Amino acid sequence: MRTFAKGLTGLLGFFLLWEIAVQAGVLPDYWVPPASEVATTFVTLLGQQEFLLAVIATLLAWLISLGVAIAVGVPAGLLLGSVPAVQSASRALIEFLRPIPAVALVPLVMVTIGSGPDAKITLAVYAAMWPILFNTIYAFGEIDPVLLDSARAAGANRRQSLTWVALPHAAPFIFTGVRVAASIALIAVISVEYIAASEIGLGRYILEGGMNNGHLDQVMAGTVLAGLAGWAINSALVGGGRKLFRWADTEERATR
Amino acid sequence: MSAPTVAAKRGRILGSAAVTWLVFALALSAWELIALGADTVYFPRMTAILGTGADILLSGPAWRLMLGDAVFDIVLPSLATALGAWAFSAALGVALGTALGRSRWAMDYCGTLISFLRSVPPVTLMPAFMVMFGIGKQMEIAAIVFSTLWPIVLNTVDGVRSVDQVKIDTARSLGTPRRYWLGMIVLPAAMPKIFAGLRLSLSIAILLMVVAEIVGGSGIGLRISTTQSTVQYTEMWFWVLLLGALGYALNSALLAVERLVLGWQPAREDDA
Amino acid sequence: MSTMLEVSGLTHQYGQGERAHVAVRDLTFTIESGQLACIVGPSGCGKSTLLRCISGLIPATGGSVRLHGDEVSGVPDDLAVVFQDYSRSLFPWLTVAKNVEFPLRWQKVPKADRKRRAEEVLESVGLSGVGKKYPWQLSGGMQQRVSIARALVSRPALLLMDEPFASVDAQTRGELEDLTRRVQRELGSTILLVTHDIDESVYLADRVLVLSKSPAAIVADLDIALPADRDQITTRESEQFVSLRSEVARLLQSPQVQRTGEADTTDAAHAAGESGDAAGARTDAGSGAGSDRFTETHGTAESSDETATARS
Numbered sequence: 001m002r003t004f005a006k007g008l009t010g011l012l013g014f015f016l017l018w019e020i021a022v023q024a025g026v027l028p029d030y031w032v033p034p035a036s037e038v039a040t041t042f043v044t045l046l047g048q049q050e051f052l053l054a055v056i057a058t059l060l061a062w063l064i065s066l067g068v069a070i071a072v073g074v075p076a077g078l079l080l081g082s083v084p085a086v087q088s089a090s091r092a093l094i095e096f097l098r099p100i101p102a103v104a105l106v107p108l109v110m111v112t113i114g115s116g117p118d119a120k121i122t123l124a125v126y127a128a129m130w131p132i133l134f135n136t137i138y139a140f141g142e143i144d145p146v147l148l149d150s151a152r153a154a155g156a157n158r159r160q161s162l163t164w165v166a167l168p169h170a171a172p173f174i175f176t177g178v179r180v181a182a183s184i185a186l187i188a189v190i191s192v193e194y195i196a197a198s199e200i201g202l203g204r205y206i207l208e209g210g211m212n213n214g215h216l217d218q219v220m221a222g223t224v225l226a227g228l229a230g231w232a233i234n235s236a237l238v239g240g241g242r243k244l245f246r247w248a249d250t251e252e253r254a255t256r
Numbered sequence: 257m258s259a260p261t262v263a264a265k266r267g268r269i270l271g272s273a274a275v276t277w278l279v280f281a282l283a284l285s286a287w288e289l290i291a292l293g294a295d296t297v298y299f300p301r302m303t304a305i306l307g308t309g310a311d312i313l314l315s316g317p318a319w320r321l322m323l324g325d326a327v328f329d330i331v332l333p334s335l336a337t338a339l340g341a342w343a344f345s346a347a348l349g350v351a352l353g354t355a356l357g358r359s360r361w362a363m364d365y366c367g368t369l370i371s372f373l374r375s376v377p378p379v380t381l382m383p384a385f386m387v388m389f390g391i392g393k394q395m396e397i398a399a400i401v402f403s404t405l406w407p408i409v410l411n412t413v414d415g416v417r418s419v420d421q422v423k424i425d426t427a428r429s430l431g432t433p434r435r436y437w438l439g440m441i442v443l444p445a446a447m448p449k450i451f452a453g454l455r456l457s458l459s460i461a462i463l464l465m466v467v468a469e470i471v472g473g474s475g476i477g478l479r480i481s482t483t484q485s486t487v488q489y490t491e492m493w494f495w496v497l498l499l500g501a502l503g504y505a506l507n508s509a510l511l512a513v514e515r516l517v518l519g520w521q522p523a524r525e526d527d528a
Numbered sequence: 529m530s531t532m533l534e535v536s537g538l539t540h541q542y543g544q545g546e547r548a549h550v551a552v553r554d555l556t557f558t559i560e561s562g563q564l565a566c567i568v569g570p571s572g573c574g575k576s577t578l579l580r581c582i583s584g585l586i587p588a589t590g591g592s593v594r595l596h597g598d599e600v601s602g603v604p605d606d607l608a609v610v611f612q613d614y615s616r617s618l619f620p621w622l623t624v625a626k627n628v629e630f631p632l633r634w635q636k637v638p639k640a641d642r643k644r645r646a647e648e649v650l651e652s653v654g655l656s657g658v659g660k661k662y663p664w665q666l667s668g669g670m671q672q673r674v675s676i677a678r679a680l681v682s683r684p685a686l687l688l689m690d691e692p693f694a695s696v697d698a699q700t701r702g703e704l705e706d707l708t709r710r711v712q713r714e715l716g717s718t719i720l721l722v723t724h725d726i727d728e729s730v731y732l733a734d735r736v737l738v739l740s741k742s743p744a745a746i747v748a749d750l751d752i753a754l755p756a757d758r759d760q761i762t763t764r765e766s767e768q769f770v771s772l773r774s775e776v777a778r779l780l781q782s783p784q785v786q787r788t789g790e791a792d793t794t795d796a797a798h799a800a801g802e803s804g805d806a807a808g809a810r811t812d813a814g815s816g817a818g819s820d821r822f823t824e825t826h827g828t829a830e831s832s833d834e835t836a837t838a839r840s
Contacts, residue, residue: 007368014369031388088272092280099503101463103379103470104477104496107484112298183375191379195470203380210383223380230375231368422616425585429609430631430678444621520621520662 015039033217042221051205055225058189058202061117065124065185070178073129077136077174082166087137094133102127102188106195116199120192128185135177139170172245179237186230202226300490309494334475335502337393338465341400342458349405349457350450353412354438357446363413370406378403378464382471396468403464404457411453415446448521451514458510462503530596532561532686532718533582537591540577551577553743554591561596561685564712564719566729568776569739575722578744579690582720583609596685605635608679612691614671618663624650624674625659631682649677652711669700673707680711689721693728702760705732709758726780730773731758738779748779 015035021027022034045051080087102123113119143166151161193203202222209218284302291301313331315324356362378399385402389395419442427441443450469477476495483492538555541548551574559565569575581588584603593600595607608631611617618627628646637645650656653673663671672692679687689708693701709732712719723729729736730752738748754768763769 003364006364010365010367010369011372013365032384089275089279091272092276093283095507096280096500096504099459099462099507100496100500101459101466101503103463104466104480104499106470107480107492108496111484111489187375187377187379190377191467194377194379194382195467203377206380206383210386216384216387219380219383223376223384226380227372227376230377231372234371234375420616422611422613423619425580426609426611426617426619428585428603429583429607431603431605431634432630433634436634441619444619447621518621520623521664 033220037217038220038224041217042224045218045221045225054200054205055202057117057200058186058193059229061120061124061189061201062182062186065121065128065189066178066182068121068125069128069132069181069185072125073132073177073181074136074174076129077133078140080133081137081140084141087141098130103191103195106192110196115196119196120189120198120201123192124185124188127188128181131180131184132174132177135173135180136170139173140166143169172241175237175241175245179234179241182233182237183230186226186233190226297487297489300493304490305493305497308490309498312491312494330475330479331498331502334465334469334477337396337468337475338400338461339506341397342404342461344397345401345404345408345457345461346454348401349408349453350412352405353409353450354416354443354446356409357413357416358438358442370409374406374410379467382467385468386471391472392474395472396465396474399468400461400464404461407456407460408450408453411449411456412446415449416442418449419445447518451510451518455507455510455514458506459503462499462506466499530561531558532563532596533559533720534594534597535582535591536594538578538581538588538593539590540574540581540586540588550743552581552588553745555744555746556591557737557746557749559686559718559720561718562716563734564709564721564732565735565737566733567720567722567737567739568724568726568729568780569722569744570741570780571724573739573742574744575724575739576690578739579609579688579720579722583607583688585609606682606685608682608684608687610672610675610679610687610689610692612694614668614675614695615663617675618671618678620663622662623659624655624661624663624666627663627674628659628678628681630678635682645681646677649681650674652680652714653677653707667700669696669704672696672700672704676704676708676711680715680717683715683717685718687717687719689719691723692721694723694725701728706758706760708732713756726773726776727764730754730769730776731760731763736772736776738776747782748776750776 018027018032019035022029022032080090105123105126109119109123113122147165147169148161151165156164190201190203190206192198193201194207195203197207198204202225206219206222206226209215209222288302291299291304311324312326313324314322316322316327356366381402382395382399385395385399389398423441423445427437432440465475466477466480469475470481471477473481476499480492480495483489483495535558536556538552539550540552541550543549555578567575567578577586580586582593582600584593584600584607587601595604598604619630622630625643625646628650629642632642632645647656647659650659653676655670655673655677658666658670663674666674672695676692692708693704696704705728708719708721711717721729721732733752736748736750736752737746738750739745740747750772752772754763754766754772
């Protein structure tokens with residue numbers, strides 16, 4: 001709990017420094033509004049139904065994206081990780097697709113799918129799938145043969161050793177992938193809302209703030225909310241992972 | 257692992273590389289056939305995309321190795337922005353991460369803040385960056401630096417902190433002077449994690465390059481948004497695929513550097 | 529013979545107040561120069577703490593350590609340590625030769641001299657021609673030879689060895705034991721070696737100090753009057769050897785040793801099992817190698833996991 005307090009102190013210190021820098025004129029106020037103004041806007045926005053609906057729309061899109069990314073990434077990773085031939089065959093394809101930034105696909109998706117919720121979900125799934133896929137491939141590819149041999153020696157058949165040995169072994173790694181994917185999916189959803197000017201969503205709200213004569217307080221309030229949401233989701237998953245996989249210390253180390 | 261096994265492994269990797277690229281070629285052919293059957297402007301044939309790409313990239317005079325104006329006016333400036341900003345982040349991030357990681361208490365206070373900053377979607381900060389730096393290279397660089405810095409810092413902190421206690425004891429018992437400590441013990445031990453952060457941030461740099469260019473109107477990003485609004489979908493596909501190729505090439509180059517620098521590491525099953 | 533190491537009233541406790549744990553209490557002994565002394569004690573008795581205090585890696589909370597008359601505060605220049613876990617103690621980013629040269633860098637030895645001395649010492653531990661390899665390319669036994677070479681290269685007045693052969697297989701272990709005795713006699717160095725293996729302590733040493741359970745105290749100081757030339761087979765079957773090792777084993781199981789450990793029953797039980805093990809057979813080597821393998825696989829998993837994550 002004391003570390004939490006220290007972390008919070010650091011965070012508050014950052015906002016305080018921001019406030020002082022703007023008030024003292026180190027940062028011109030037409031560059032960035034003072035933290036207090038952003039905080040006021042933040043509180044006002046939280047009271048607006050319209051804004052809350054936008055946030056809910058974003059979170060819903062995020063949740064669906066993450067679900068689909070897991071549903072696609074884990075089975076695909078299982079296949080690629082346990083069948084080496086498939087993995088080496090698809091390597092170039094994956095390595096080529098992965099670096100294409102989801103945002104660069106926005107124009108493409110806009111002309112084919114439009115700018116509705118399915119567009120941002122499609123792109124967020126695309127962006128979030130990679131860490132899940134790679135961690136799953138890794139988890140199943142690197143399983144210690146001794147573990148599988150012990151399972152077989154103990155009389156487990158192929159399916160039983162998959163369920164009772166391979167899956168528990170892989171779970172912490174997959175979970176780490178899901179956690180990273182969760183952050184990426186949120187950033188992707190908001191970014192696509194912003195770039196593609198989606199009908200509704202937090203990103204769209206920030207875009208409007210930026211366009212309407214530079215309402216930077218609205219931009220910053222929205223961005224801070226997005227950052228806090230991403231941070232909260234990540235922290236919750238880190239904590240959850242530690243509870244779930246007490247027997248493995250991968251989560252502790254692979255924190256990013 | 258002895259040397260012959262490593263060599264044998266290399267051979268196997270080379271063999272599988274052939275299969276890998278064969279499958280890649282098959283995928284491109286499949287694209288061609290599907291596009292041929294679909295017959296829609298949104299999904300052009302692969303040969304058309306590659307043809308457009310060749311026209312754009314290889315339209316120059318022979319003395320420039322046929323490289324067209326687009327290479328010098330669009331591709332290289334975009335790459336220079338991304339790589340320059342990324343290199344700046346790397347230097348700053350490793351320095352900052354080392355300082356934070358060596359301090360006993362700094363991360364207690366800054367850890368949460370950095371995690372928060374990393375969770376901020378850089379895209380939505382674009383309006384702020386535009387106001388601060390105007391539209392142009394400066395704004396693009398600022399956006400890329402902001403988004404690539406945190407992963408490097410966090411990975412460096414992690415690397416610097418995870419130096420094995422036995423190595424610390426060994427180095428002390430062998431009389432390593434304080435001023436060599438960082439260079440001889442801490443940074444080499446942290447290097448694998450630093451490289452992991454560098455690779456992650458390189459892909460982010462390309463992503464932010466495109467975003468900043470779409471918003472700011474320059475380079476590859478501008479071409480993607482222009483070709484979309486002017487219904488030149490074949491060229492748009494080309495630029496998107498070029499990003500994939502560039503990302504692949506840059507990642508491979510960084511991996512090669514990593515293999516060189518981290519040549520001391522036990523052979524890793526690196527699949528890239 | 530002059531006194532090389534003088535430990536008097538050495539005490540070390542971790543933590544303060546109620547949670548304090550006394551690892552070493554009021555230890556006093558001396559080591560003469562040119563001696564090869566072994567400290568044997570049940571595992572968890574504070575042997576490692578003792579060694580870390582002597583090497584100056586941690587300051588003792590009480591008493592003093594003197595190396596050839598000088599009070600030890602901080603790591604002395606002419607002292608070297610060989611740790612049990614060679615895979616963690618060798619610097620993986622340096623070649624074998626650079627690892628061995630490492631301590632010479634800080635002693636302003638010219639580069640050419642460094643190279644020559646590293647080659648010489650590698651040869652004396654039977655490792656000529658591997659200087660350009662990286663540690664992980666060598667077998668466990670060879671890696672520990674590199675550690676020994678690195679410790680010897682600066683010709684330290686005192687060489688401390690912390691369970692140096694506990695992580696290698698039984699056969700390699702015998703070879704390393706003979707190597708240690710050979711180089712010790714060739715170089716006339718003073719060695720203090722800590723082990724929980726009774727046979728090893730008797731076979732190696734000129735003198736064996738038997739420690740009690742934590743907090744460590746000396747219960748016996750035995751002269752090992754075996755002939756200087758020792759052989760893995762004939763020495764170990766000699767009557768003298770067998771009676772000495774039985775004596776040490778009895779000392780370790782004596783109520784005097786066990787009584788001090790009453791406070792923590794589980795610990796005492798564990799220690800009894802350990803010493804029983806050591807007395808019975810050298811099964812420890814196998815389990816040592818096993819745990820080592822675990823750390824290795826674990827290490828890869830970690831770094832690759834990071835890589836996998838980083839690919840996002």
